[in-house]
Amino acid sequence: MPSTTLSRRELLASAATAGAAATAGCTGSDGVPDDQRWPQFGFDATNAAANPDAVGPSEEPTVAWVHAAGSYYRNSTQPLVGDAVYANAWFDGVFGLAPADGAVRWHDAGDYAQLTPALADGTLAVPHRDGLRGVAADGGLRAFGRAVGFGRWRTDLTNPESSPSVADEAFVLGVGTAGHGPDGGRVAAVERADGSVRWEYSVETSVWGAPALADGVAYAAARDDDEADPDTRGTVHAIDLADGAAVWSKRLGESPRFNPVGAPVVGDGLVYVPTGTGPLVALDADTGDEAWRLAPPDGVQASPALADGVLYVAGLDGTLRAVDAATGDPEWTEAGEKYYGGPTVGDRGVYAVGADGEVVSWTRNGAERWRVRIDPPVSGSPVPADGMLYVGTGDGLLYGLE
Template sequence: MVLDSPSRRSLLGVGSAVVAGGLSSSLLATTGDAQSATSESTFTDWPLERCDPAGTGYDPDATGPGPTVREKWRVELDDFRGGRASPILVDDTLYVVGGGVAALGPERGDVRFHHEGPYRSSPAVAPAEAYTSETLVLAGARGYVGLNARGGRELFGRRVGFERWWQGGDEPEFSTFGPPTASPPVAVDGVVYVADASADRLAAVDPSNGREHWSTEVGRESYGGHPGRPAVLDGTLYVSYWPNSAAAYDTETGERLWRSEVKEQSVLPPTATAEGVLVPDRTGVTALDREDGSERWRYDHGGNVTDGAVAVAEGTVFVTSNTDERFVHAVDLETGEERWRTPNVAGETVPVVADGVVYVSARGYDELVAVDADTGDVHWRFEAEYGVGTPAVSDGVLFLAGGYRSVYALEAGR
């Protein structure tokens, strides 16, 4: 059993740490009661919402179920109130958020810990020098919180050593699809980047104590900010904010490198690639140059999209539109030219891609659809009673949260 206590360095400097539960609760926390140890990981990581820091929604080594699908397992969590937050998979542990936060075993869905709380985003896991276990960072009801990724310990009916730190902020807006939602954090090289829509700010945060390396306001001088999930690539952080702005920041200093405006309002979270920064909006997608923010190409799908993001895999951009026919579109990353479009598939959603298949939540989010990435042909549709969100993909399995209490694992059918 490995104690989840502060490290020696943390104990020497505990006076300066911003730890919500105090030193005593941290010392009591353990890993054995909350999470069984795994001698060898059987599932590869899907560590962030949209997979990687750049937000591509794609892992070239990940595989999904393929052309057929069936339910591998389904878990019902009491008082979970699941929304569309994407699960993440780190070190053979599946983390899901839906009002509360839960850690499950990916093979059988065994619950390692489940804690009710005002949690509002997909999480990120980052190493914490101050502790012997990692920190789980996610948006809370007000600001961001850092939790013990191994769950702490149940003691006299209470979970001890679970909450490590929190930051203040305003309560996020209500969503009709589940709990209020906020921008998920992005963990890169031991630093957590947050785009706090409640405070119109960007920040680089220490996962040990929540202290900010730097922070900057976004958009207050113009239209009110409200940044979405940032994208991080090669030392640069990209963010878009209402109504039509995109900007690039140095991840070390927080210095703004450029700011650009796209032609359409209601910009959505960006995706960063070597070929450019993709900024979706209400009616299409704009590709911006990474160096100066100038426009490279523009693709219009004619929808009226107010939510979602694009995925990028093998030189193709995948974007959804909410016209009457609800298309998923495939667009050439270099030129912006359309390759194919498939109707009656998507809503305002976030596609992910694995092993030549695009997975999208469809219609009223009551089903998940698998679409061939090369042709646009539909492989299968999986229906869920209360809807599903964006999946995580690993070793032939899709993991997704349902709209009420359910967490699903889907595998290849027979």
């Protein structure tokens, strides 16, 4: 099925409409239903990237609105959906946008890192270049009709490297790179209430993907920083969520490079780790022993999605694969484009967007629903909610498709 191109004229008209609404002080929609929200990277603490209640567009979508900022949407970065659509626009700061029309409800012009925030208890935890910042999800205090009281707390953690995950009253994230910060690379747990550091766990290098949390354990995939070594290998660490004690560590792979970029996913007793230009590796969640691996051409950089015993894997070879989550046995495959961002799953099926801007939706059994094309480059993941699909691009555009 050929892609429908969402034209530049349509894009500019939508962006102008959203800007006019913001200028007029329009607040737009009151938000989306609670069960359709997307409050953190990968939807929940396991990074499963699947919300069975989230409803995307019913048919081939058109552009409802576009928000333009000087942002850069890093690999697998996702917008968040709650009472607003929250977009981390990096140097341009954090935006709270009306879900229906993209109108700007509030904007904090802080110097943030290009990572997905996390939303909990009315607070956005946003990685900042100097640490983690707690931002009021509603924009905080207001004066003369403008939001001015963004900050709730701030934690000094040099050089956040991953999106935070939320569980057990804490935000958990990768921080720093060995040799590039005063404390080297580590995984940190930060208390949701006040931003105090619960614990820090040292790693040899850095963790780029949001840690996956389940059953009191945090699973973090650390990279190998020896860029000159073609046989480099990353390491997966299982860490006790209560106190930061080591549970187990597993060294990954041989050659080619096993150097995780995307976040791991945990579920059904396994931890699924995309290794970059190497395969996707499934490890036993209790021991770290390898259960199976999937090795498509060019490797798997993006985080997979997990729903109802099926793992959806988007490869650098431009193929989406649905495999049995327990065994890795294939169920179906569909052609697309090179995927830097992972797939997501909602009520109406599976969504993925290729590097060249082709957004595709399939049913759970692999039947194609529609294809449309937005402005490339794209390295993030699409998020369905309340009949919409939200996806950001490397040129700083956040699309609301309906």
